[in-house]
Amino acid sequence: MQIWRGLGEIPEHLPTVVTIGNFDGVHKGHQEVISRCVALATRLEATSVAITFDPHPLLVHRPDADFRLITPLEQRLDTLAETDLDATAVLAYVESLYTLTAEEFITQVLLEKFHIRGIVVGEDARFGANNSGNVNTLEAFGKKYGFAVEVVKDKVGQTGRRLSSSWARELLSLGNVSAAAEVLGHPHFIEGIVQHGFKRGRELGFPTANLDETSAGIIPADGVYAGWVRLAETSDERLPAAISVGTNPQFSGKTRTIEAHVLGRADLDLYGQAVVVEFIDRLRGMKKFDSLEGLLEQMDNDLLAAANILGVEPATRVEPTAVTAGL
Template identity: 30%
Template sequence: MEGFRRCIGLDDFPAALRGGVVAIGNFDGVHRGHQTVLSNARKLARKEDLPAVVLTFEPHPRSIFQPQAPVFRLTPASLKARLIAALGFDAVVEQPFTRHFSQIAPDDFVAAVLMEGLGARHVVTGQNFHYGKNRGGTPDALAQAGSARGFGVSVVEAFCDESGGIVSSTRVRAGLAQGNVSQAAALLGYRFTVEAEVVRGKQLGRTLGFPTANMALPNEVTLRHGIYAVRFRRADGRLHDGVASFGRRPTVDEAGQPLLETFIFDLNADLYGETCSVSFFGFLREEEKFEGLDAMAAQMQRDQAEARALLSGIRPLSELDLAIAF
């Protein structure tokens, strides 16, 4: 991310990046559909020798309008910024989304955010993008505003995958809820990845010869509970293969909160306090309640062997996958 700027609001946006091409959207997941919007913006910026900037919104608007039903965030802000940087952008602006901001008139959004805040020369967005009070700003309205105010507007059609279905964050979440991380990767264009701090657990795995790096994921994560072949990235960028369990540990702690526990192959290190990431390559099996710890340890040996075999043949799906999971 060298040279890349992650800006928290317009006040943090550097003057040197004004006057660029701005891709606008929530971009949760930065999936293949989002990537078509972002690719159009990046290509135009390069052609015109202009800064390439992404404008997104934090937190997810649904958390403001439906706080009782928070959305499963595929890419929290820090991970989304990593993905956007890997796609070759100069900056992301994370506009704070509040109820007050949601009430801004569409014309005022154009004037205050796009013109005064970013000095946009060209705006690129998807056909479903709406902005301003009651989502009153439409792509057509944005194009009219651009014509009146002197900036270009490109509206990118929805992207369909090889089956003809529109790629969406909702489809990705549905795949992950079934444990189908391969389907999710096909929609994302890279392996689904989570990022969190390594925390202390009960250290039971250590007594069985399988010490794990434990991460508490947000409550709204609906990834299917089970065992996965994964790749673990440390804070310094070093990668290690592993096998991970996500769930409630029914053999020892069925009432506990879901936890992601990763047994990292060929690594013995103190990871507590590190913010690390885990990329998911394959679903191995469901969680299982064993008769005892010996039976659980024997199954963990089999899981390790299966994960090693699966990971030995992996190849990157794209340049973005190469940047995130390889």
């Protein structure tokens, strides 16, 4: 998939079929729209393109809002690259763009720059200054300027609720990562650089790869999760893990961290490397135990529960003297 960063990188005179959105999380609804965009582009002998924006419009219009992307731009592009799209165009969300009227956006951007033969959008699509354009105005412009318009009906979950990025964010804030995966169509993941921590885990037989709260992507609610760890650069191998999210109340921690223990492994040295942590299911909430022995007993149970959920061989805590990371 090609990536065009700005209108200046779009090839001249290339006919396209586009879909437009923020595509945060690239959830199942997004995937359906993208699939229909690719199909229409094939029929119209055009290039299929997703148009997205950076930064997210909410961060521009409501900079003080408590808002975090499910998948920041680079991770979003990686996920879009796994679809059948030919290209993704990243447009800077600046005043000269978002003050265009709906018709100016159609003529000055979609027609003059993208040379659209068609456009595919969801039922809730809005465009132009103050979101003045909707699917009805889009269909009217399609007739006026001679391009095809395809509107994809909302995709809903088992409860009948429309699949959306906001719903996925809500579920992640509750720690319900398995339900979030149903909305997204894939496990939620974060990416970050493994850092040195206090190394308490290795002393207890649970060495961890530590990420901090600045890692890319929404951090689910505090708790312990079953999931996978993989290297960002070589993503073929996925390592089963028990993942702790929180401030480590047992040791009066203040900073929120993500600590992933790869089941049964004492030989991994991931310091300074970019890793991806995938969340599969929540095992329990975060709590402070009455004793260290109580914590260790619970952590042993967490390892067994994680292995059972992930379908891998059970593992026990490792021998602290066998841990080689950072030596």
